[in-house]
Amino acid sequence: MTATMIKEFRLPDLGEGLTESEILSWKVAVGDTVTLNQVIAEVETAKAVVELPSPFAGVVAALHEQPGSVVEVGKPIVSFEVDDAGAANGSDVANGRGASAVETADEAPEAPTAAAGPAVGSPAKREPNLVGYGAVVEHTGRPTRRARGQAQSLKQEQAEAPKAPAAATPAAPQADKETGERPRSTPPVRKLARDLGVDLESVKGTGPGGLITREDVQNFTGSQEPEAEPHVAAVVPQGERETRTSIKGVRKLTAAAMVQSAFTAPHVTEFLTVDVTPTMELLARLKANKAFEGFKLTPLTIAAKAVLVALRNNPTLNSRWDEANQEIVQFNYVNLGIAAATPRGLTVPNIKDADRLTLRELATALSGLTDTARSGKTSPADLSGGTFSITNIGVFGIDAGTPILNPGEAAIVALGAVRKAPWVHNDELAVRQVMSLSLSFDHRLVDGEQGSRFLADLGAILADPAMVMTMV
Structure with missing residues (x-):
């Protein structure tokens, strides 16, 4: 039987010496099987929206931050259950070194350098990207779900692990009730939906392949997107005299x-x-x-x-x-x-x-x-x-x-x-x-x-x- 272990992935420095980033959306949920370098999240720095690839091949064990959270560089954002081979492929990528069975947020992250050679067991060629790592493996399909029995086994293993993350895992985006898939949309549309207080699961997409468009969200609410100040919510509760928005990004x-x-x-x-x-x-x-x-x-x-x-x-x-x-x-x-x-x-x-x-x-x-x-x-x-x-x-x-x-x-x-x-x-x-x-x-x-x-x-x-x- 192949041995498995829990690996934490900390938010890397995405360039320009930025100290924090906002989690815009997760592309995976707990129980999803992911491949090395598969896009797992979209994060927003103070300068750009960046797709974050996975440093491990394995199963998503926990998502430590919810969309909208502003996270400091070096804090854990996701945990993976990986076997020994997956750990060898991704350990150096994620932290610039080998790792123990469970890595904690107390350990200081080390940024990988462009001059460093490939890790043991890694693909022969890697393409550089904004977080300093990448792989020739390309993932074009949707993430696959673990069987219910395997998910239960994973939860039990996490509870027994001595160094497993103690914090409760935030709820993952819910799947569509009919298809079992999460609503498809783009980051700007998801941002608009959050501003308008719209649940995308209630919106029917009219774009290609059922993609939810900006117009779909606007038509659903019967309101228009704010143009002059996109950070101010378009819908203000009656009687409210002020609208406060966090200064970020x-x-x-x-x-x-x-x-x-x-x-x-x-x-x-x-x-x-x-x-x-x-x-x-x-x-x-x-x-x-x-x-x-x-x-x-x-x-x-x-x-x-x-x-x-x-x-x-x-x-x-x-x-x-x-x-x-x-x-x-x-x-x-x-x-x-x-x-x-x-x-x-x-x-x-x-x-x-x-x-x-x-x-x-x-x-x-x-x-x-x-x-x-x-x-x-x-x-x-x-x-x-x-x-x-x-x-x-x-x-x-x-x-x-x-x-x-x-x-x-x-x-x-x-x-x-x-x-x-x-x-x-x-x-x-x-x-x-x-x-x-x-x-x-x-x-x-x-x-x-x-x-x-x-x-x-x-x-x-x-x-x-x-x-x-x-x-x-």
């Missing part, structure tokens, strides 16, 4: 970053209003050009390209103040950040080496970046390493503002709405398409003259795209 990180930026870097903001009629005419011609067929082109696309050209002539705006080393770091590349309003809050993913992209490549990158951000799937790597940012407040009908710097960057430009307005053109009053540009910069790095020259160059390109020829 992206909202918490954004608040801390903005406070740090505002009170560390001396901000200066300059404004310039530009006649962008030639840019809008160019945009119309490009959309009609077969070479750009299938590409999503917007004023942001042209403005982003103009920013990259202007930065080439004004490199001080693409730099960083290194307080620790008392150095100014000037970047010879541009990782262009684009502020994106998402259901999780404000994020600023960036396009790596954007200055090397053609207009078509830039259009593709922008489209993919915004779609990924709104779906909540932006990786931590795409949210770090930015060197200059754009915030497109014009999509909200706003003309100008005073944007706060993304921490670690020297400047950010806000693009206002494109509006028809009376304008002096060729010494005559005419109706033209006008945009306001708002540039904020760190006065430690950028002098007023340098900031003004950058803004003037950007405005010149948008007023007459042919000016690019004089700058490259």
